[in-house]
Amino acid sequence: xxxxxxxxxxxxxxxxxxxxxxxxxxxxxxxxxxxxxxxxxxxxxxxxxxxxxxxxxxxxxxxxxxxxxxxxxxxxxxxxxxxxxxxxxxxxxxxxxxxxxxxxxxxxxxxxxxxxxxxxxxxxxxxxxxxxxxxxxxxxxxxxxxxxxxxxxxxxxxxxxxxxxxxxxxxxxxxxxxxxxxxxxxxxxxxxxxxxxxxxxxxxx
Numbered sequence: 256x257x258x259x260x261x262x263x264x265x266x267x268x269x270x271x272x273x274x275x276x277x278x279x280x281x282x283x284x285x286x287x288x289x290x291x292x293x294x295x296x297x298x299x300x301x302x303x304x305x306x307x308x309x310x311x312x313x314x315x316x317x318x319x320x321x322x323x324x325x326x327x328x329x330x331x332x333x334x335x336x337x338x339x340x341x342x343x344x345x346x347x348x349x350x351x352x353x354x355x356x357x358x359x360x361x362x363x364x365x366x367x368x369x370x371x372x373x374x375x376x377x378x379x380x381x382x383x384x385x386x387x388x389x390x391x392x393x394x395x396x397x398x399x400x401x402x403x404x405x406x407x408x409x410x411x412x413x414x415x416x417x418x419x420x421x422x423x424x425x426x427x428x429x430x431x432x433x434x435x436x437x438x439x440x441x442x443x444x445x446x447x448x449x450x451x452x453x454x455x456x457x458x459x460x
Contacts, residue, residue, distance in 0.1 A: 299422045300343065301331070302453035309415035311407040311429075311448040317347055318406040318449060323433060327449035328398035330360065330427040333456065337423065338386035339397075341455035344371055345379045348403050355452065357387055360394040371399075379451075389456070398430050399452045407448045414445040423458050 306312040318325075342355050350373045357367045366387055373380045389395060409415065418427045429448040 296337075296458040298341075299424060299456045299458075300453055301421045301424050301426055301456070302329070302343075302451060304421045305329070305419060305426045306407065306448065308419050308421070309417070309448070310409040311415070313410045314408040316406045316408070317403065319403045321402060324400050324402045325404070325449065326356070326398040326400055326430065326432050327404055328355075328396060328430045328452040329450075330394060330396045330430055332394050332418075332425040332427060333389045333391055333423060333458075334420070334425060335423045335458045336391045336460050337389055337456050337458040339389055339454050339456055340384060340386040342369055342371065342382050342384060342397075343379050343451075343453040343455070344373060344399055345451040346373050346376065346401060346404060348376050349373055350401065354400040356396075356398050356400075357454075358396045358398075360396060366395075386457075394427065396430055397452055397454055399450075404449050405451055407450070408446065412446055417445070422456075424456055 339357065344353060344355065346353070353371045353373050355369045355371055356365060357369075358365050367384070369382065369384055371380055371382050418425050420426075428445065429450075431447070431449040
C-alpha cells in the first residue's frame, strides 16, 4: 500500500514539473515599437517644389532670342551621397537635339552631356541615363542649351530667399547665362527662373 501511495505522489510531482516547464518556455513577445525597419531611399525631383517654395511659379513668360543660345537650369548641392539617374525637360517648342549638361563646379569639369529628343511642345520629356555619382556637399549644375524657353517670376518680380532645401538637396540658385562652347559657364540669376530642366536624385547611403 505504501508503494502505491509513493508512486501516485511521484506521478503527480512529474506532472507538476512538466506543467511548470511548459509555462517557462513561453516565447517572448516583441512589441511593435521595438521592431526596426530600414526604409529604402526614394527618388527626388526638386524642380516643382523649388518653384513652389520660391514663388517662381506665380508668373510665366516665354523667352526667345533667335540670335543667341542660353544655358538655363539650376545649381544644387546634394546633402547626402547619391546618383542622378533621370533628366526631365519641358520646352514651349519641339527640339530634337536638346543638349543637357551636368557639371562639377568645384572641379570646373563636365560630368555628362546628354542629347534629348523633345518631340512634343509644352509636355515633359523624360530620359533615363547611366547614373552619375554625386558627392555629398559638392556643388553641381544642370543646364540645357536653348534659345526659347519658359521664364518664371514672382508676381512682384522680387528675389526670393536662396538657397532652399528640398529633401536631400540644397537648390542654390537658378542658372541663366550665355551658352559657352566648353560648357563651363555657371552664371546665376536671382529674380527669375529659366527652364524647365529637372532631374531625379536618389540617395545611396
